[in-house]
Amino acid sequence: MIRCFHVTKRYGAITALRDISLQIDEGEFVFLTGASGAGKTTLLRLLYRAELPTSGQLIVAGRNLATMPRRQVPRFRRRLGLVFQDFKLIDDRSVFDNVALVGRVVGLSYTESQRRANELLRLVGVDGRAQLFPAQISGGEQQRVAISRALMTAPQLLLADEPTGNLDPDRAIEIMRIFRAINRRGTTVLVATHDPDLIAAMRRRTLILEAGLMRTLTAARKVP
Ligand SMILES: Nc1ncnc2c1ncn2[C@@H]1O[C@H](COP(=O)(O)OP(=O)(O)OP(=O)(O)O)[C@@H](O)[C@H]1O
Ligand SMILES: [Mg+2]
Known part of the structure; x- marks a missing residue:
């Protein structure tokens, strides 16, 4: 799913x-960690083609990012789900619309967009908040809305940058359980976090950046 050279x-x-x-294979769930400034966000930005590398090659979801023409970037991004620390929800739209509108943007029918939005809000457990505005729900709920929005395109690859940075530990674990469920449904997941407790709780392969250099450890076993 991801190859960097x-x-x-x-x-x-x-x-x-x-x-x-x-290398991250299809179906994997991998953490990316390292101190502040180590390069986690930079690596994710390269993977979703927000930036180009100075040198080297990146292959993501079968596309060579260095040679991909700019006009193909939007279509490429539809294969990805992106989750950010600041949820980037639209303030003057309901929770439901925040999710459903993505379906319209990527060309799903109105009915299919509504159906998927309902399903995904249920998956992350905020279907009871669908008609409220983002400001009326908690930070953890906003993050779950942002996750269901990221899943609207049925992404092959979910990239999350500090998705639990603003959440308390219980909420953070809850988000990781959602990611695990998404991963079991076939989406490859890469989560950047500097939270060692989260990584310890999940026991997945963990890539470690140190001042821009990669060190690799493999988790001993998975959480049952
Ligand atoms: N647009 C930019 N212009 C100049 N320097 C940048 C830019 N983006 C990142 N950097 C630098 O690259 C390094 C890596 O930054 P990056 O944001 O990737 O770190 P990070 O691991 O995500 O840190 P954090 O945990 O604080 O989010 C830092 O030294 C940062 O200052
Ligand atoms: Mg960062």
Whole structure:
């Protein structure tokens, strides 16, 4: 699903990522961790083609990102689900619309968009909040809405950048359980987090960045 070959990303004099090579197979659930400034967000931004590497190759969901023309980026992104720390919900739309509108944007029919939005809000447990506005629900609920929105396109790959950064530990674990359920349904999941408790609780393969360099550890066993 993801292959990186000797990827380096520089911002002027700063080298955010240095000679990163990695492979994430279809169906895997992988964590990406490392101290603040280690390069986690930069790597995710390269993977969803928000930026291009300074050198090296990235293959994501069968596409070579370095050679992909700009006009193909929107279509490529539809294969991905993106979840950010700040949920990026639309304030003046209901929870339901925030999710359902994505279906319309990617070309689903009105009925299919409504059906999927209902199903996904139920999956993440906020169907009871569907008619409220984002400001009327809690941070954890907003994050769950953002996750159901990310799943509207039935993504092959879910990329999440500190998805639990604003949540208390119980809520964070709850979000990870949702990701695990999504992963079991076949979506490859990559979660960037600097929360060691979360990683310990989930016991999945964990990629560690240290000042732009990759170190790899493999989790001993999975949570039952
Ligand atoms: N647009 C940019 N311009 C210049 N430097 C940047 C830019 N984006 C990232 N950097 C630098 O690249 C390095 C890696 O940043 P990045 O945001 O990827 O870290 P991170 O691991 O996500 O950190 P955090 O845990 O704080 O989110 C940092 O030194 C940062 O200052
Ligand atoms: Mg970051």
